[in-house]
Amino acid sequence: MSERGAALIGTLAIGFVFVLVLSQVFVAVGRLGAVSAEVSEVASYAAQQGARYGDPDDATRIARELMPDADVVAATNGASLSVEIRIDVPLVGPENSPLHQTVIGRATTVYSPYRSNP
Numbered sequence: 001m002s003e004r005g006a007a008l009i010g011t012l013a014i015g016f017v018f019v020l021v022l023s024q025v026f027v028a029v030g031r032l033g034a035v036s037a038e039v040s041e042v043a044s045y046a047a048q049q050g051a052r053y054g055d056p057d058d059a060t061r062i063a064r065e066l067m068p069d070a071d072v073v074a075a076t077n078g079a080s081l082s083v084e085i086r087i088d089v090p091l092v093g094p095e096n097s098p099l100h101q102t103v104i105g106r107a108t109t110v111y112s113p114y115r116s117n118p
Contacts, residue, residue, distance in 0.1 A: 028091040032101060035089045039105030042066045047083040050074060051109040059083050082108040 042063055050059025056074035063072040063085055070087040084106045091099040 024092050031089050031091070032103065035087060035103050036105070039067065039070070039085050039087060039103050040107070041105075042070075043083045043085045043105040043107035044109075046072075046074070046085075047081050047107040047109040050083070051081040051111050056081060078111075080108050080110045082106065 046059040046063035046066070049062050050056060056076050059074040059081060060072050060083075063070070063074070063083055067085060067087060070085045073084045075082050084104065086102055086104050088100040089103050091101055
């Protein structure tokens, strides 16, 4: 094999590894973005439904039904209902990968003054 052939194969191998690593970065960023949006949406929905029709227990139940693998905390201060959702997202590889990032979604909804049971 000539030096040109060896250089070409070396360049292709390095390029392949670079593309592989770069694709994992794009997948991780995509996962984090998608889960972040979903967690924020679920927290907002659970807070709104809990403030309108129930209490923190209802908001927690709604959030756990929509995101069963997440840690959910709902609290009220009398004037508003807050929901916080935490979930671990694998950064690289399959679901049981050792590299995780915790994504947090928070939402607060003020109780309506026209609500029948505060």
